[in-house]
Amino acid sequence: MSGSANGNGNANGNGTVPAQRPGNLPAELTSFVGRRDELTRVKRLLSEARLVTLTGVGGVGKTRLALRVAQQAQRAFPDGTWLVELAALDDPGLLAQSVRTALALPPQAALAETLRDRRLLLVLDNCEHLQDACAVLAEAVLRACPGVRVLATSRHRLGAHGEHTFAVPPLALPDREALLAARAAAAVPGFAVNPRNAADMTALCTRLDGLPLALELAAVRLRSLSPGELVARLDDRFQLLDTGSSAALPRQQTLRALVDWSFGLCTPAEQALWTRLSVFAGECDLEAVQEVCADEDAVPRERVLAVLAALIDKSVLSCEHRGAGAGARARYRMLETVRRYGQERLAATGGADALRGRHRDHYRGLAERAVRHWFSPSQGEWLERLRLEHPNLRAALEFCVLRPGDAAAGLRMAADLGTYWEGSGTVAEGRRWLDRLLARAPEEDRAGGLAVAGWLAVIQNDPTAAEAALAEAGRLARDLGDARVLAQVALFRGMAAMSVGDLRLSAELYEEALARHRELGDPYAVAMSLFRLALVASTAGDSESAVARSEECRALCEAHGELWARAYAQWVLGVEKWRGGDAAAASALAGESLLANHRIGDRLGVALGLELLAWIAATGAQPDRAASLFGAAHALWQATGSPLAGFGLLAECHETWSAAACGALGERAYLRGFQGGTALSPEQAVGFALRVDRSAAPGREPGAGGARLTRRETEVAAMVARGLTNKEIAASLVIAQRTAESHVENILAKLGFTSRAQIASWATQRQLASAPGESAV
Numbered sequence: 001m002s003g004s005a006n007g008n009g010n011a012n013g014n015g016t017v018p019a020q021r022p023g024n025l026p027a028e029l030t031s032f033v034g035r036r037d038e039l040t041r042v043k044r045l046l047s048e049a050r051l052v053t054l055t056g057v058g059g060v061g062k063t064r065l066a067l068r069v070a071q072q073a074q075r076a077f078p079d080g081t082w083l084v085e086l087a088a089l090d091d092p093g094l095l096a097q098s099v100r101t102a103l104a105l106p107p108q109a110a111l112a113e114t115l116r117d118r119r120l121l122l123v124l125d126n127c128e129h130l131q132d133a134c135a136v137l138a139e140a141v142l143r144a145c146p147g148v149r150v151l152a153t154s155r156h157r158l159g160a161h162g163e164h165t166f167a168v169p170p171l172a173l174p175d176r177e178a179l180l181a182a183r184a185a186a187a188v189p190g191f192a193v194n195p196r197n198a199a200d201m202t203a204l205c206t207r208l209d210g211l212p213l214a215l216e217l218a219a220v221r222l223r224s225l226s227p228g229e230l231v232a233r234l235d236d237r238f239q240l241l242d243t244g245s246s247a248a249l250p251r252q253q254t255l256r257a258l259v260d261w262s263f264g265l266c267t268p269a270e271q272a273l274w275t276r277l278s279v280f281a282g283e284c285d286l287e288a289v290q291e292v293c294a295d296e297d298a299v300p301r302e303r304v305l306a307v308l309a310a311l312i313d314k315s316v317l318s319c320e321h322r323g324a325g326a327g328a329r330a331r332y333r334m335l336e337t338v339r340r341y342g343q344e345r346l347a348a349t350g351g352a353d354a355l356r357g358r359h360r361d362h363y364r365g366l367a368e369r370a371v372r373h374w375f376s377p378s379q380g381e382w383l384e385r386l387r388l389e390h391p392n393l394r395a396a397l398e399f400c401v402l403r404p405g406d407a408a409a410g411l412r413m414a415a416d417l418g419t420y421w422e423g424s425g426t427v428a429e430g431r432r433w434l435d436r437l438l439a440r441a442p443e444e445d446r447a448g449g450l451a452v453a454g455w456l457a458v459i460q461n462d463p464t465a466a467e468a469a470l471a472e473a474g475r476l477a478r479d480l481g482d483a484r485v486l487a488q489v490a491l492f493r494g495m496a497a498m499s500v501g502d503l504r505l506s507a508e509l510y511e512e513a514l515a516r517h518r519e520l521g522d523p524y525a526v527a528m529s530l531f532r533l534a535l536v537a538s539t540a541g542d543s544e545s546a547v548a549r550s551e552e553c554r555a556l557c558e559a560h561g562e563l564w565a566r567a568y569a570q571w572v573l574g575v576e577k578w579r580g581g582d583a584a585a586a587s588a589l590a591g592e593s594l595l596a597n598h599r600i601g602d603r604l605g606v607a608l609g610l611e612l613l614a615w616i617a618a619t620g621a622q623p624d625r626a627a628s629l630f631g632a633a634h635a636l637w638q639a640t641g642s643p644l645a646g647f648g649l650l651a652e653c654h655e656t657w658s659a660a661a662c663g664a665l666g667e668r669a670y671l672r673g674f675q676g677g678t679a680l681s682p683e684q685a686v687g688f689a690l691r692v693d694r695s696a697a698p699g700r701e702p703g704a705g706g707a708r709l710t711r712r713e714t715e716v717a718a719m720v721a722r723g724l725t726n727k728e729i730a731a732s733l734v735i736a737q738r739t740a741e742s743h744v745e746n747i748l749a750k751l752g753f754t755s756r757a758q759i760a761s762w763a764t765q766r767q768l769a770s771a772p773g774e775s776a777v
Contacts, residue, residue: 005286022080022100022120023090023634025071031182032068034175035061041164043068046121046151049164052151053127056168057260057315057335058211062153063125065168065468070123079120079147087126094577099137109135120515128265128314135160141365145648155262156313170210170335170541176206183219191222200227203760208236208411209335214255237340244331259341266314271345273307274296274316278342279355282391283320283331291362292355308332353558354398363389363396364409367416374419375524377561377738380488380600386420387601393417395685397433407440411449418452423564425603425640431456446484449478455492458499459604461728466496487516491529498532503540510536527553534572552577561736567596567605574612587613588710591690595746598686606682607636611654613689618657624673630658631677631683690750709750716743718754721763 004128019246042758046052046069056063084102089095099122100109102202121142127134138150142162150691152158154763171179177193180201203525204227207327208214214237219557221230237255263271284292289308294301302471317332334342346352366389370382388394400410414433421430432440434453438446454469470493477485494509510533517525528603549568557566574589590612597605662670680688709717719729732739747759 014430021074022075022078022425024104025067025074025083025123028067030186032064033179033182034171034472035065035068037586038065038168039069039072039168042066042151043073045164045166045307046073046149050148050158050164051150051152051158053154053157053163054166054168055157055164055315056264057338058155058212059255059337060168060170060315061212061213062168062197062509064212065153066123066125066153068265070121073121077119077121077149077541081119081121083123083124083125085125086134088129089130094132095133111141112560115145115148117147118145120149122148122150124150124152127152128156131156131158134158135163138163152436154766155265155315162268167315171205171212171215172210173202173205174214175365176210177202178213180205180219181217184222187219188222194330197227200231202233203227204234207336208237209337210444211335211337213258214287217255227621235340237337253371255337256341259338260299261339262314262338263345266316267310267514268297269303269307270314270316271604274311274338275346276348276355276458277311277332277361278339278346279332279352280334280339281394282394283333283388284392285329285331286364286763288392289332292358301751308666313388327624329385352741356395357403358416359392360396360399360406360409363392364413367393367413367420370420371416375527375560375565377736379562379564382524383420383423383600383602387424388415390424392425393690397437401440402435407447408442411437411441411445415452418455421456422604423600423602424634427456427640428458431460435722442660443476444480447473447480447482448475448488451485451488455488455495458492458495458590461499462498463500464491468495484520484522487513487520487522487525490516491532493527494532494536498539503536506536507533507540522563523556524562527556527562527569530556531565531572533567533732534569538572538575543579544625546572546576558735558739561738563596563738564600564602564605565604567593567600571595571605571608571612576617578612578619583639585707586616588708590616591750592710592746593748594686594689598682598740599742599745603636603640603682607633608688610636610685612690614661615653615657618661622662623661623670626657626661627670627673628677628680629685630661630691632680632688634674635680636682636685713743713747714748716740717747719764720744720747721760723760742765 011036011450037404042054042065054066055060067083070083074081080101084099086095086098089098089227095113097107099111100107103115105111105114112749123135124138130636131154131368134154138152138158139162140147142150157163170176181193184193184201204218205215208218212570214433218230225233264276265759266274273293276299277289279292280288286305286308290301290304293299294304299307306317307316312319312332312641316338317334318331320331322331324411340527346355366386370386373379373382385466397410400413402408411434414430414437419428421427424667431453432451434456438449438453441449445601448471450469454466454473457463457466457469470489473485474489476482476495487543488510490512494506497503497509498506510529513530514526517529519622530549530553534546534553537543537549538546549656550572554566557563557569570589570593573585577583577589580584586683594606594613597609610629610633614626617623617629667675677685679690715733716729724732726740726744727737730737731741733740744759747753751762753759753762
C-alpha cells in the first residue's frame, strides 16, 4: 500500500502537492470516535519508550488506536510509519518475511542491517498468537536500530526486554454513545438518537461493556430491531451479534468468533478457570477464587494465582488494588461479555449448579465472619469488604431463593448482614431479601430472620410490619429457647416503642435487652443497647443518665477499638451539650461522630450528624448554614429510604428548628439554601458541615479556622508533630491503635490537610509539639 493511502496527497495552500510520507498506513473508512486521553498517553509513552504494546480484550479497539497514534506520529518518523498485519499469519517462521513485505524490502534483506540507520515506526498488529516470535524480532531490531520504535497490539504483553504496556480500556460512556449513534446512522438511513430511544441506546452501550466491535455489530442489528428490542435480547448476545463486515477476518466478524479466538489461545487450566470465574458477579478476590474455583485436577489451589496472572496477561481479567494497609486486596473483574461467554461454557460442562453452591457457601461464610469481627478495630475494613462484595452477596442470596431447600441458609445469611444493610444504606434491599427467604424457610429457622426484618421495618418507619415480625420472632424464640433472638427482639421492640413515643416501654425493653446481651457476652449488642438507653434518656430530658450511658458505651467501644457504636454515643453526647447551651462542644462531638460514620460509610449516621449540626446552626443564629445542612440531611434520608432512621421523636427537633431557620431567612431564601444542600454529594456535605470543603468555604486556607480540634485531638496532633507513629500514640495514650488512627483522620479532615507533615507543621507553629514536661518555646 502506498503513502497516498494516508490521505496526504492533497494540494497545500500554495497549490503544490506536498511530498508523500513513506509508509503504508491504511486510510480510515469510518470516523474515529473519542479516545482523546488514550491517544495522549500512548503518544507520550511512545516518546519515552522504544517498544510499546497495547493490550486489551478482543474488540476493545487496540488496532484502531494504534493506527491513529501512528498516523499522528508520522512527522516524528521521516522514514515512515509501517503497519505489519499479523492476524492471518499462523507460522512464526514467516514473521520476518511478513515484516519485509510490509516494508517493501527484498525477500533476502537482513532486517537489522537494512533498518540500522532509519528512523521509522513499526506497528506489529495482532501479536498474541505469535508472542515469542514477535518478542525476539522486536528485541533484535531495537538493539541494532536506534532510530526504530515498535508499537505492538496484542491481547497480552510480549515479554520483550524494555517493553512498556498500555492496557486499552473500554470506551468511556460519552464515547460509547457517540460511536453507537454514528454507526447506527450509517447502518440505518434516517436513524437518530431521540428522547424515545436514548435510554435504550445508553443501556446498549453499558451492557456491551463499551467494546467498539460489539457496538458496531449492534448498530448493524438496528436494521432489523429497535434499540429496546435489542436490549431485551442481550442475554443471548453471541447469537444476536453475528453479522459483521465480510471484509474482516472470520474471527472479527461476530462477537462469538472474537471471544472463541481468545478462548482458544488459553491453556486448558486457563480455560477451566475462565469458565469457573463466570460464577462471580462483578469482582472477586484471591481468597474467593481459591475457595470457589480450585480443584484437585484442572486448577489446584496452589496454581490459582499463576493461572489468574496468565488470564490477566491475556486480557481476560483485569486487576485493581482496593483498600489500604492490611486491608488492601487485589480485585479481579471480567467484562460482562467475557463473563457471559464463560457462563455458556460452564453450562455446557454441566457443573454450573455445583459451582454456584460453592459460591454461596463462600459468601455465606464471609457474612458469618463479618459478624464475628464486627466489634473490633477491623470493623471499617469489613464493612468496605462487604460493600465490594455486594453483587456477589446478591448472587448468593438469589441462589438460596431459587434452589429448593436452601432458604434457611439464605435467611441466616441475610440476617447476618443486618448491620450491613443498615450501615450501607440498603435497608430496603435487606428487607426484600428477608421477605423472600422468610416466605420459603421452615418454621423452625425463621426466628432470627424475623427479628432482623422487624428491626429494618422500624428503621423504615413501618410500625405495622415491625410489630408483626417482632411478635412472631419472640414467639418462635421462646418456643425454641433461643436466648440470642430474645435479646434482639427486646432491643428492636424498644426501638419500635421509642419511634411511636412510648418512652417508658422503650426504656424497659432496652434495659431487658442490655441484661440479656450482657449475659450472652455480646459486646456490640451491649454497646448498642447502651446507646439506645442514652438516646431514650436524652429524649426524656434525663441528661445525667444520657451522658452516663453514652460514656459507658464510648468506653466499651474504645476498649475494643470500635468506631461505629462509639460514633453514635458521641452523637448523643453532642445532643446533650447542645441542649445544655455549649454549642462549641456540641459541634465538636457532632463533627467527630459525622466523620467516623462517613469514613465507615454509614449514610444513616452521616444524616444524623448533619441533622444535629443543622439544629446547632439554627439555634446559633446561622439560619443560612442550617438550611443547607437540613437539605443535605434530607437528601440522605431520601436516598436510604429511612425517615430519620427510626428516630421518630427527633422529628420534633427537625420541625422546630427547620421552621425557625425558615422564619429567619424567609421562605424563598430558605428554599434556596435547602436545595443547595440537597445537591451536595455526601463527601461535599460532610466537607461543608465541617468547613473543610474549599468549594463550600471559598477562600479558606487549610488549617485556618473552621471546626476546632477536641482536647484529645490536639494532644494527638502534638504527638504527630513529635514524630510518633499511630502505634506509639496508642501506647502513650492507652487507647487502641484503631482509635489513634481515627483521631489522626479526624484531624486531617477538620484542618483540610492531606498528610501528617501538614499536621506537624500546624502543631509546631502553634507550639503544641513539645513533649510533656518540656518548654514550648
